[in-house]
Amino acid sequence: MQSPRRRAALVATVAVSALAGLAGCGGDDIKGSRADLVHGKQLFVERCGACHTLTRAGTRGTVGPDLDAAFAQSIEDGFGRDTVQGVVYEQILYPNSEMPAKLVEGQSAHDVAAYVANAAAKGGDDQGALATAVRRAEQREATAENGRLEIDADPTGQLAYVVSAATATAGALQIDSRNASTVPHDIALESSDGTELGKGETVSGGGVSTVNTDVRPGRYTFFCSLPGHREGGMEGTLTVR
Numbered sequence: 001m002q003s004p005r006r007r008a009a010l011v012a013t014v015a016v017s018a019l020a021g022l023a024g025c026g027g028d029d030i031k032g033s034r035a036d037l038v039h040g041k042q043l044f045v046e047r048c049g050a051c052h053t054l055t056r057a058g059t060r061g062t063v064g065p066d067l068d069a070a071f072a073q074s075i076e077d078g079f080g081r082d083t084v085q086g087v088v089y090e091q092i093l094y095p096n097s098e099m100p101a102k103l104v105e106g107q108s109a110h111d112v113a114a115y116v117a118n119a120a121a122k123g124g125d126d127q128g129a130l131a132t133a134v135r136r137a138e139q140r141e142a143t144a145e146n147g148r149l150e151i152d153a154d155p156t157g158q159l160a161y162v163v164s165a166a167t168a169t170a171g172a173l174q175i176d177s178r179n180a181s182t183v184p185h186d187i188a189l190e191s192s193d194g195t196e197l198g199k200g201e202t203v204s205g206g207g208v209s210t211v212n213t214d215v216r217p218g219r220y221t222f223f224c225s226l227p228g229h230r231e232g233g234m235e236g237t238l239t240v241r
């Protein structure tokens with residue numbers, strides 16, 4: 001993770017180059033005027049939110065820095081959201097290390113950067129079209145049929161399964177978790193004492209993660225074992241009778 005000092009330096013550098021760009025050609029290509037914030041929010045949730053917390057976007061990833069906290073100081077220091085937008089845009093194209101580069105490109109990268117700059121450390125909730133830009137799939141309860149349970153991942157890439165609680169009868173059990181999103185997920189099952197009973201493959205883009213196990217009556221937890229995903233909300237309970 002970046003130190004606050006390094007981040008402040010980055011913000012300052014981008015502020016200067018943004019000014020230089022303005023003076024040179026009036027280029028407002030990192031300004032919000034042409035960015036589509038609704039599209040930016042949808043892409044942020046789908047491609048970035050599994051690793052980053054951003055309150056207004058409703059994301060709770062913990063692999064990368066909390067983006068509200070990351071930019072609170074710069075905004076308070078008066079750097080302006082245009083500058084933050086430039087920093088986020090640079091980060092998308094040229095991340096330092098662990099973050100995959102170019103998860104979004106072209107206009108989409110501008111849209112995401114504009115949304116993050118607009119939302120970071122703002123407090124309150126998104127309004128208007130932004131408020132309904134992303135819907136979390138309704139979470140429901142599931143019951144195993146013929147020893148088989150379906151617990152799909154949220155198709156928009158949010159850290160959730162579409163099932164919050166499931167029931168099954170004792171015996172052989174297969175759990176299938178389809179993941180239509182681009183964010184990798186798996187599904188794992190553990191008993192109430194924390195013993196792992198099985199873990200499916202990591203999948204994305206429509207792949208299915210499958211656990212085959214035997215269960216006895218009791219309470220279990222299903223969860224995604226990728227770093228930060230369970231903590232972000234990707235878990236639920238399985239009750240076996």
Ligand code: HEC
Nearest residue numbers: 007047048051063064065070088091095096097098099103
């Ligand atoms: C697989 C996890 C992962 C994904 C997905 C991801 N990031 Fe990151 N991000 C990180 C990590 C780790 C860091 C810190 C290290 C670094 O800067 O490369 C980071 C750093 C950042 C920073 C710098 C924050 C600071 O403290 O200065 C920004 C801004 C950022 N990411 C935005 C995004 C955006 C926008 C997306 C989606 C296009 C995204 N990230 C997708 C893991 C991720």
